[in-house]
């Protein structure tokens with residue numbers, strides 16, 4: 002193969018780039034090697050298009066460095082398209098003449114701009130817009146202007162191609178044609194694509210950059226909250242496991258999720274709405290002479306999401322286990338849960354039926370070999386493993402959860418063969434499957450890498466948005482917050 | 497006091513031994529109702545006492561602990577167990593008179609003294625329960641006529657009783673009513689409610705008799721469950737050292753090997769355990785097991801005979817009277833064995849390697865399980881009982897060896913089991929001396945050294961048929977099936 006005369010790599014070092022004070026991208030540490038082809042993806046509103054534009058030199062560098070941006074960048078995006086149309090319309094306004102302006106014809110838009118006229122000609126034909134060549138650019142439909150944009154970018158011999166959602170709104174034939182063309186030029190032009198859907202990802206893509214929403218500090222003197230995004234992580238396509246997780250994450254982040262229905266046959270007893278879900282009065286836990294929890298008063302009302310924080314050893318898990326009935330000292334404390342004053346002949350199963358519970362310890366308990374589907378089904382029985390015959394309907398609900406997690410293909414695989422993060426997701430589904438009034442998440446992100454944290458938090462946010470389940474989220478970082486949660490209890494180490 | 501079993505006529509003995517019925521889950525529909533609001537006082541807070549009590553309380557029952565004065569005054573472990581878990585603790589005088597049910601969960605050797613001390617304090621018409629029938633059957637304890645006497649015996653170490661309950665399950669449990677002491681006819685209802693309270697009903701309950709429980713329990717624990725694993729550990733380790741295997745590797749292969757190979761037993765019986773081997777290794781293990789069964793059969797028979805005749809319990813009680821001289825001597829000897837003294841090495845051994853390099857261990861488990869089962873059923877014990885006391889419990893005991901070797905096993909099992917285990921080991925090690933002379937590292941430590949895995953078709957069919965035809969496999973398949981979907985778990 003001919004050695005390509007390639008550019009140097011593009012390097013962003015701890016860069017912060019702002020876009021008209023509306024949006025800020027931060028923590029941009031990113032290197033694009035000349036032989037790589039990237040997809041930028043991420044949560045909605047995380048600044049994917051902004052990052053793509055930044056590679057075309059758009060935006061203001063606030064901090065850090067950006068090096069190696071090529072001179073000739075072919076950028077196709079809705080923003081660029083809108084801008085080009087706006088410019089055309091302005092030309093109209095400027096020309097105060099007696100003849101009504103027809104605007105710039107498409108032919109001129111393409112051939113006066115493109116360095117490779119031959120290719121442009123070829124593409125005009127392939128995109129099927131020969132008939133439009135003499136039409137005014139501003140008279141075209143959105144789809145047609147998009148095609149013009151694509152031809153301009155492709156036929157201008159760019160050093161870097163940036164295509165923001167290039168496949169959106171293209172008919173099937175055009176789509177196939179464009180994809181084939183891109184595949185044919187990959188050896189000559191590095192590409193960065195913004196894509197929301199993974200199934201559209203061309204085979205030649207080598208890397209993925211994932212952006213997440215960020216909340217930057219407001220500009221000094223301004224009260225207006227700003228939007229922002231940050232580069233959360235990048236994935237090499239060769240790393241198959243990471244790539245699959247990313248697929249799942251996108252699925253959670255970008256599809257309109259609906260939590261599967263509860264099982265009507267295993268409906269929970271009704272709770273008295275006038276009573277709190279949980280009320281601990283002067284709760285105290287001690288081991289020998291060591292005081293772990295000291296006279297804690299805590300009431301959890303229905304619909305009040307809580308975050309419980311505190312350093313390691315401050316007794317967070319102990320307090321939880323008073324609520325779940327797993328702590329033996331729940332019999333020596335004044336505890337009211339789900340209508341039961343503890344220690345009056347109720348069984349722990351009567352308590353546990355109202356609680357969904359996820360923790361690292363629970364995950365360890367699941368070292369036995371059981372299928373992913375059964376892990377979810379076991380949530381109907383509050384057991385670890387399934388010991389009771391489950392109904393077809395329960396199986397169906399479990400499968401809906403698996404689909405929601407993007408794991409339907411793994412229903413029959415053994416749970417202990419899954420990645421740590423996938424196990425955690427399944428356990429959250431297990432906890433939620435019965436639509437419990439209280440969902441307790443004890444350090445749900447513990448031990449997870451960035452991508453899996455994103456996955457778990459995305460799922461928790463979805464659950465918080467529903468109004469059926471009250472969430473109790475435990476985390477030892479006070480700063481690690483979920484936006485729907487506004488009640489906070491912080492425990493101190495008192496021993 | 498006379499041996500109760502020996503006072504019965506042969507006809508009655510056989511009837512009691514054959515008492516065993518797997519109960520339907522619908523028989524437990526009343527849940528813990530029969531015990532609701534009743535006061536349950538547990539004597540002793542050790543392995544069974546603490547864990548059964550935790551389960552019963554979590555099932556909504558009223559549980560407190562009566563401990564001997566010294567335990568309270570010295571704040572012994574039993575006192576700590578109870579108080580740290582938030583239970584009320586008191587003396588016999590304080591608690592026994594209030595009790596509707598007294599749960600005797602002290603060591604078997606203390607039962608006569610304990611029952612004699614609490615019986616006068618028990619209220620009229622109360623219930624006395626055991627988790628092992630030794631005191632009633634072997635010591636012939638006579639309980640006051642107005643008292644109901646029942647047994648609820650989990651077929652697992654105490655730690656498992658709790659762990660399984662917490663996961664929403666339970667352990668297989670044997671219940672019985674002492675027919676001589678069921679004045680109000682409520683024994684069965686109480687025993688069932690108690691089994692529900694411990695979670696046992698979810699894993700399967702056998703309705704049995706005190707006699708069947710004792711005679712099968714003793715047999716199982718002495719032979720396959722503890723004795724065979726101890727003897728096997730010692731012999732296999734010494735052989736590997738003799739064959740030049742690295743001691744750390746040898747120690748690990750045994751310490752975790754029992755757990756790994758019997759895990760296969762738990763899922764699919766002896767057949768599945770042998771199916772984990774390559775065909776040549778399977779045939780090898782089968783042949784070794786046949787040889788072992790021939791050599792050990794008289795020993796298994798002797799254990800069963802001594803248990804039936806009362807000879808075993810008499811000699812053990814003599815040892816109790818002699819300040820446990822033999823027990824302590826054997827315990828010290830166990831601690832001095834090379835296996836016990838050699839820590840497991842830091843080597844990686846895959847799950848399959850435990851099978852491939854532990855063919856002899858597989859053969860020993862097979863021989864022990866089948867012999868114990870055959871001997872018990874030949875003595876009139878029903879297959880279901882024999883299954884629980886042999887195959888079912890083997891993996892549970894193997895787990896204890898994985899934790900801290902023979903020390904842990906002998907510390908976790910009851911004192912009676914520990915005594916019986918040493919007794920077996922003492923006889924079995926010399927019995928297998930000749931057999932062990934021909935053993936090489938191909939069956940223990942290194943795995944078969946064969947060019948290919950080819951075997952003779954006819955021979956393989958023969959072996960497979962024989963494996964599957966053994967009666968322990970038939971009853972095992974049924975009982976494991978009863979444990980519903982838990983097949984995947986236990």
Ligand SMILES: NC(=O)c1ccc[n+]([C@@H]2O[C@H](COP(=O)([O-])OP(=O)(O)OC[C@H]3O[C@@H](n4cnc5c(N)ncnc54)[C@H](OP(=O)(O)O)[C@@H]3O)[C@@H](O)[C@H]2O)c1
Nearest residue numbers: 540541542543544567572574601602603606627628653910
């Ligand atoms: N371990 C098993 O795997 C198992 C399985 C099924 C059934 N069982 C049966 O369960 C029963 C209890 O066995 P275990 O293994 O749980 O015993 P354990 O762990 O040795 O506990 C015995 C408890 O009894 C107390 N105790 C000892 N001597 C006493 C005496 N003279 N008076 C009053 N209390 C005394 C001890 O406390 P202090 O010494 O502090 O007073 C200790 O808390 C036995 O009948 C056994 O056969 C055991």
Ligand SMILES: [Mg+2]
Nearest residue numbers: 651713717913
């Ligand atoms: Mg036993």
